Amino acid sequence: MxxxxxxxxxxxxxxxxxxxxxxxxxxxxxxxxxxxxEATVRSRCQEFMAAMGKRGEVLYSAKAFASPGFLRIVASEGLGLEVVSAGELHIALRAGYPTARIYFLGNNKSEEDVAAAFAAGATLVLDGFHDFELLRRVVPAGHRQRCLLRVSPGVDAQTHAFIATGQLDSKFGFSIESGAARAAVEEALAQDSIHLEGLHSHIGSQIFDLRGHVQALEIMLDLLAQLRAEQGYEPHKLGAGGGLGIAYTDADDPPTPSQFVGTLLAALERGAALRSLRQPALVVEPGRAIAGxxxxxxxxxxxxxxxxxxxxxxxxxxxxxxxxxxxxxxxxxxxxxxxxxxxxxxxxxxxxxxxxxxxxxxxxxxxxxxxxxxxxxxxxxxxxxxxxxxxxxxxxxxxxxxxxxxxxxxxxxxxxxxxxxxxxxxx
Ligand SMILES: Cc1ncc(COP(=O)(O)O)c(C=O)c1O
The missing domain is CATH 2.40.37.10 (Lyase, Ornithine Decarboxylase; Chain A, domain 1)
Known part of the structure; x- marks a missing residue:
């Protein structure tokens, strides 16, 4: 449609x-x-939320379209919000978005970005080692910043072959292949200013074939098993990003929000059981599939x-x-x-x-x-x-x-x- x-x-x-x-x-x-x-915005939000139920969180990715009049509708449907700059956070705050539901992502964050996220009480998604230093500067002694840690699972969703290559060649996140992801988790757990709630990934956008997302999730669960064995760490949340495609012409036949969330939840449940892991809450962050x-x-x-x-x-x-x-x-x-x-x-x-x-x-x-x-x-x-x-x-x-x-x-x-x-x- x-x-x-x-x-x-x-x-x-x-x-x-x-x-x-x-x-x-x-x-x-x-x-x-x-x-x-408005009916379409609400029905898309409601479909994502109903499919997720109590097994995780749905965030709207503000980069798709962020106007306060639009964000207020999304907020009223109970979704969280993903922002990538102090500017997007500013828009969200002016819209009155509940700050506890805001996640702040971004590579190359500035000290101003981290300070804004901390002041707002948003969750910060760590993207590189530089973020640890910024948090040391920003977070006062005795305080902690809620964080996720972005990992690049190395799934190239655009190839349609979902080849697990290119872990090293992404500007986003900590790569698994180089050992950066495990080192970053170790550092996050050791840093007093950080409360590490979980891991995060995002593989691309306008995706119709959900096998790429499932493959990324499997890779993330392998990492979780390794982190538990090596560091005794089991996260509460696992972010699978956004990326669900939409129809631009009659030739397009994308999965529905329910299929997207349902596929990921099923893969998470199966994959966690297979590795005897405690099942983390799933976090997804669609943008296009809600606003488009x-x-x-x-x-x-x-x-x-x-x-x-x-x-x-x-x-x-x-x-x-x-x-x-x-x-x-x-x-x-x-x-x-x-x-x-x-x-x-x-x-x-x-x-x-x-x-x-x-x-x-x-x-x-x-x-x-x-x-x-x-x-x-x-x-x-x-x-x-x-x-x-x-x-x-x-x-x-x-x-x-x-x-x-x-x-x-x-x-x-x-x-x-x-x-x-x-x-x-x-x-
Ligand atoms: C980290 C992250 N999350 C979520 C999204 C939203 O993606 P989409 O609009 O395809 O759902 C993007 C967009 O590329 C992104 O980079």
């Missing part, structure tokens, strides 16, 4: 989300506009350029500034017309953005009914890693964001103004 759960086609033949007509939203708020469906399917971008069609026998360019009023994924990862999308979502495709067009880059193409070869200037184009599955990677390139202010539910739309981020382009400049 590409569109949010609440979508329907209304009496006027327009696409509606959360009971709001998208043509009407575009008219009132202008475009580009990012529309988030909830967001739909609206653009207005402007100029249309025909190059006979070559291509028809349909230009919209956004592009790589609000969605760099096609340019960055070759990501594919399947747009539709908000005013004619069920219209039969009659033409193949290329959806171009308005940025001064030839590569500013949102969709190559989109199949659409006849497109005219002024039409509203709806782009599904843009809720994650679009606005969080957005820029003001070419002096284009970033879009507004509305949250829709029960026939009402709520502006959660206003459209930037031209003055916002100058907000940090010394004039």
């Amino acid at each position: 590409l569109l949010p759960v609440s979508h329907r086609v209304n009496e006027r033949g327009h696409l509606e989300i959360g009971g709001c007509d998208l043509i009407e939203l575009a008219r009132r708020h202008g475009t580009p506009l990012y529309v988030y469906d 399917p909830a967001g739909v971008a609206l653009y207005t069609v402007g100029s249309i350029k025909d190059i006979p026998g070559v291509r028809r360019y349909v230009a919209v009023d956004g592009g790589m500034g609000d969605n760099i994924r096609p340019k960055l990862y070759g990501a594919r999308y399947q747009p539709l017309l908000a005013g004619d979502p069920e219209g039969s495709p009659t033409e193949t067009v290329t959806i171009a953005g308005k940025y001064c880059e030839s590569t500013d193409i949102l969709v190559s070869d989109a199949q659409l009914p006849e497109v005219r200037e002024g039409d509203i184009l709806a782009m599904p599955a843009v809720g994650a890693y679009c606005l969080s990677l957005a820029s003001q390139y070419n002096g284009l202010p970033r879009p507004a964001v509305v949250m829709v539910a029960d026939g009402r739309d709520r502006l959660i981020r206003r459209r930037e103004t031209y003055d916002d382009l100058l907000a940090a400049e010394i004039l």
Whole structure:
């Protein structure tokens, strides 16, 4: 399913989300506009939480999309939060996110990052030996910082072969192969300022085949068995990261959140029993799988350029500034017309953005009914890693964001103004 759960086609033949007509939203708020469906955010959160039950924790990965109006909904569903900088933590704090549920990750943390995590009472995920020194500087005598320790299990999820190589060649975490992971656990257990709650790993993103996650978990359990034998250490928590993929086009068929969590829990139970380990609580941190399917971008069609026998360019009023994924990862999308979502495709067009880059193409070869200037184009599955990677390139202010539910739309981020382009400049 590409569109949010609440979508329907209304009496006027327009696409509606959360009971709001998208043509009407575009008219009132202008475009580009990012529309988030509250029902989808909640249902994705609830599915993760229900699958996990009391056997672990679900954190939302703030890097996918972190707007206070969005984070408050995630927090109200009981999820924890994964942040990777003092800046993301600041946003979370301003959103009133319960700090005991926040985990602070990141390679190359600064002293400011560690101090912010400590002051907030968040859990810190140690990523390198440098973090030990920072904690010594930051944590006052007699206090302890709750920590996990990130290990790189060496599973390359992107190869589809899940080859256990490359442990040494990652900027993240302590490698198992080099012995760094075991040395880091030893150091963490010895350092008074650290309360080591467990280990953590993350193997990649937009993953459909869960065998990579299971393999990483097996590798982590082997490490746990070794740590128990050598250091008598058995962690309470085991982090398996995020990475569950979503559908961007009809060709995509990702596992559901229940399948993701269920597969990991089953592997954990089986693997822990096999090694006679006490089963740690599972921690997962999906970002894309929660925010991605909830967001739909609206653009207005402007100029249309025909190059006979070559291509028809349909230009919209956004592009790589609000969605760099096609340019960055070759990501594919399947747009539709908000005013004619069920219209039969009659033409193949290329959806171009308005940025001064030839590569500013949102969709190559989109199949659409006849497109005219002024039409509203709806782009599904843009809720994650679009606005969080957005820029003001070419002096284009970033879009507004509305949250829709029960026939009402709520502006959660206003459209930037031209003055916002100058907000940090010394004039
Ligand atoms: C450490 C970590 N956790 C969680 C995530 C979230 O991943 P996703 O959005 O694919 O679920 C990422 C993103 O790459 C990550 O680096």
